[in-house]
Amino acid sequence: MSNELGTILQLFMRSLETGSVYALAALGIIIIYRTSNIVHFAQGSLGMFNTFVVTYVFLSFRLPLWASTLCGVAAAIATGFLVDFLIIRHTKKVSPLAKQIITLGLIMVFLGLAPMLFGVDPLSLPRFLQSGDFSLGIAAISHNAVLNISLGLVLMGILFYVLQKTKMGLAVRTTASNEPVARLMGVPTRRVTLAAWALAGVLGCLSGVMIAPTTTVTTSLMDAVQVNALFGCVLGGFQTFYGPVLGAYIIGVGRNFLVYYVSSIWGEQIMYLLILIFLIFRPNGLIGTKFVKKV
Amino acid sequence: MNERNDSSLANAKPALWKNPYLGFILFGLLISTLPLFAGWGLMKNSTLNYIGSVLVYTVAALGLNLLLGYAGLISLGTAGFMGLGSYIAAYVTKDMGMSFWAAAAAAVLIPTLIGLLIGLVSLRIEGIYLAIATLCVSEILLKSFEQADSITGGMQGKSVSYPVIFGHTFNRSTTYLLLVVVLTLVMILTHNFVNGHKGRALHAMRGSEVAAQAMGVNLLQYRLIAFSLATAYSALSGVLYVFFVKFSYPSVWNLTLSLLVLAAVVIGGLRSIYGTVVGAFVVWAVPDLILKNIPVLGRINGLPYIFNGILIILVVMFAPQGISGLWQAKFARKKKERENGKEAE
Numbered sequence: 001m002s003n004e005l006g007t008i009l010q011l012f013m014r015s016l017e018t019g020s021v022y023a024l025a026a027l028g029i030i031i032i033y034r035t036s037n038i039v040h041f042a043q044g045s046l047g048m049f050n051t052f053v054v055t056y057v058f059l060s061f062r063l064p065l066w067a068s069t070l071c072g073v074a075a076a077i078a079t080g081f082l083v084d085f086l087i088i089r090h091t092k093k094v095s096p097l098a099k100q101i102i103t104l105g106l107i108m109v110f111l112g113l114a115p116m117l118f119g120v121d122p123l124s125l126p127r128f129l130q131s132g133d134f135s136l137g138i139a140a141i142s143h144n145a146v147l148n149i150s151l152g153l154v155l156m157g158i159l160f161y162v163l164q165k166t167k168m169g170l171a172v173r174t175t176a177s178n179e180p181v182a183r184l185m186g187v188p189t190r191r192v193t194l195a196a197w198a199l200a201g202v203l204g205c206l207s208g209v210m211i212a213p214t215t216t217v218t219t220s221l222m223d224a225v226q227v228n229a230l231f232g233c234v235l236g237g238f239q240t241f242y243g244p245v246l247g248a249y250i251i252g253v254g255r256n257f258l259v260y261y262v263s264s265i266w267g268e269q270i271m272y273l274l275i276l277i278f279l280i281f282r283p284n285g286l287i288g289t290k291f292v293k294k295v
Numbered sequence: 296m297n298e299r300n301d302s303s304l305a306n307a308k309p310a311l312w313k314n315p316y317l318g319f320i321l322f323g324l325l326i327s328t329l330p331l332f333a334g335w336g337l338m339k340n341s342t343l344n345y346i347g348s349v350l351v352y353t354v355a356a357l358g359l360n361l362l363l364g365y366a367g368l369i370s371l372g373t374a375g376f377m378g379l380g381s382y383i384a385a386y387v388t389k390d391m392g393m394s395f396w397a398a399a400a401a402a403v404l405i406p407t408l409i410g411l412l413i414g415l416v417s418l419r420i421e422g423i424y425l426a427i428a429t430l431c432v433s434e435i436l437l438k439s440f441e442q443a444d445s446i447t448g449g450m451q452g453k454s455v456s457y458p459v460i461f462g463h464t465f466n467r468s469t470t471y472l473l474l475v476v477v478l479t480l481v482m483i484l485t486h487n488f489v490n491g492h493k494g495r496a497l498h499a500m501r502g503s504e505v506a507a508q509a510m511g512v513n514l515l516q517y518r519l520i521a522f523s524l525a526t527a528y529s530a531l532s533g534v535l536y537v538f539f540v541k542f543s544y545p546s547v548w549n550l551t552l553s554l555l556v557l558a559a560v561v562i563g564g565l566r567s568i569y570g571t572v573v574g575a576f577v578v579w580a581v582p583d584l585i586l587k588n589i590p591v592l593g594r595i596n597g598l599p600y601i602f603n604g605i606l607i608i609l610v611v612m613f614a615p616q617g618i619s620g621l622w623q624a625k626f627a628r629k630k631k632e633r634e635n636g637k638e639a640e
Binding site for chain 1: 363367369413416417419423424426427428430431432434435438439442549550551554555557558561595596597598599600601602603604605606607608611612615
């Protein structure tokens with residue numbers, strides 16, 4: 001019995017770790033959605049590209065991992081700025097649908113840039129903390145997992161604090177609720193959008209660095225993260241900032257439990273099917289309200 | 296190429312040219328002569344293979360163009376449904392030993408039914424959910440292709456032989472001709488659909504969903520029609536792929552392929568049949584046949600993706616109607632210049 005409980009606890013801890021990866025990526029997607037009204041399909045690809053930067057710096061210049069990660073974060077800010085500065089800023093008059101197509105184009109650009117700059121061979125990135133486990137009596141959790149979980153939670157805590165309690169956060173929220181009016185009221189919406197793209201890039205990069213040690217760094221590194229983060233947004237609803245984060249954690253937990261208890265081969269597919277079925281009953285997500293389109 | 300769609304131009308031509316089918320059939324005849332060039336040694340056989348696969352992808356792109364151009368919806372499941380079609384076709388002919396026709400029918404019908412179900416679920420909600428739901432489905436399908444060894448051959452892939460139709464065993468050039476015939480038929484079908492009463496309802500929807508609704512157009516029904524057609528076209532394209540390439544691997548049917556199909560539609564031009572064909576050539580043939588042969592530049596990894604990605608972004612930003620839009624604008628300008636010239640006289 002206690003063994004069974006131990007397994008569940010262990011699974012839950014591991015799910016929290018994958019959940020934080022998804023949640024960070026989902027947060028990036030929702031910030032872009034709320035400020036630029038774009039469903040950011042390229043969040044994973046941007047994260048993949050910047051994780052390549054981290055890995056490349058780590059392997060070529062032999063910098064410590066934290067310093068490499070900082071380089072990646074800097075690259076993420078730079079790519080975020082560039083994307084907004086070169087593309088998104090000039091698409092004010094473009095329909096939301098066309099903006100989505102732009103992010104799909106971005107996926108291809110980064111899918112091509114990564115092998116162009118860093119080669120086609122799969123690279124590998126180590127964990128922040130190589131070894132060590134915390135024992136919780138019936139379950140154990142690695143130091144690295146604890147670091148990832150807490151890093152995710154702390155980052156999200158800071159972001160939500162900034163969003164809700166500071167003037168900067170207010171600017172973001174007003175931009176999110178109505179961009180033209182916010183601009184008329186003197187909110188620097190351009191700077192808000194610019195910052196949002198940089199922030200989304202950083203969140204993508206961090207989620208990439210967290211997921212990289214579990215696999216190899218290739219162009220498909222973030223495919224699963226991107227998909228799960230998007231479903232997190234769908235599950236939580238696109239109307240709030242915290243809904244997608246919640247959705248992402250639920251997907252992290254659900255996925256691992258289905259893979260362990262139901263089927264190691266079909267678990268993930270069952271998870272996706274369940275989300276599709278969920279959409280029938282709550283099309284606007286867990287915390288969503290119906291969006292009424294005015295003519 | 297300019298006598299379709301644009302009625303003002305068609306009016307200037309003799310009556311025979313008004314028949315749009317003629318254009319499609321001429322186009323079909325033109326590309327069906329390409330194997331001859333390969334036979335004479337004027338063209339590499341590999342080039343013919345590339346062009347054949349472009350034709351295959353064009354079928355899927357025409358379907359997505361209906362969905363994106365008229366219903367304004369994105370599907371990211373194109374590759375998944377293509378893969379499903381290809382595996383069903385392979386399974387029915389190879390493992391069940393049934394005819395080409397049975398295989399084609401099953402391979403188009405089953406994905407279309409699945410598409411209908413997904414459409415029913417996701418189309419009731421605002422547009423963007425279809426993209427996410429189809430992304431979800433294509434992930435499920437891709438994983439299933441890898442796992443369901445007994446049907447799909449797993450990671451090793453599934454092979455088939457060239458089709459046998461009416462007791463006639465096809466080879467590469469005749470299969471190429473089959474592709475051309477199917478593509479021509481699909482183009483005519485699409486043309487008829489778009490200009491029929493269902494197409495008019497879709498046109499109305501595109502103008503204003505609210506106004507179309509007020510005129511009695513059932514939005515859900517027409518979105519479903521557009522999505523089912525897009526799914527059926529992708530599945531058909533998958534069938535053609537598997538019989539032309541004779542192989543189906545899970546790794547082919549990934550998100551990148553769906554994105555490339557989307558790129559073909561956007562670059563070629565929404566709601567344009569010839570534009571889609573041109574778009575498909577730009578997306579698949581230009582990187583493989585032209586960019587690769589440029590000295591230093593051609594050896595850069597990932598160049599085709601960068602090329603297509605940047606092209607999509609540029610087209611969306613600066614030429615929303617794609618290549619066909621640019622083409623039409625050019626002719627409209629020339630016509631105007633001519634008219635101005637006449638007035639001056």
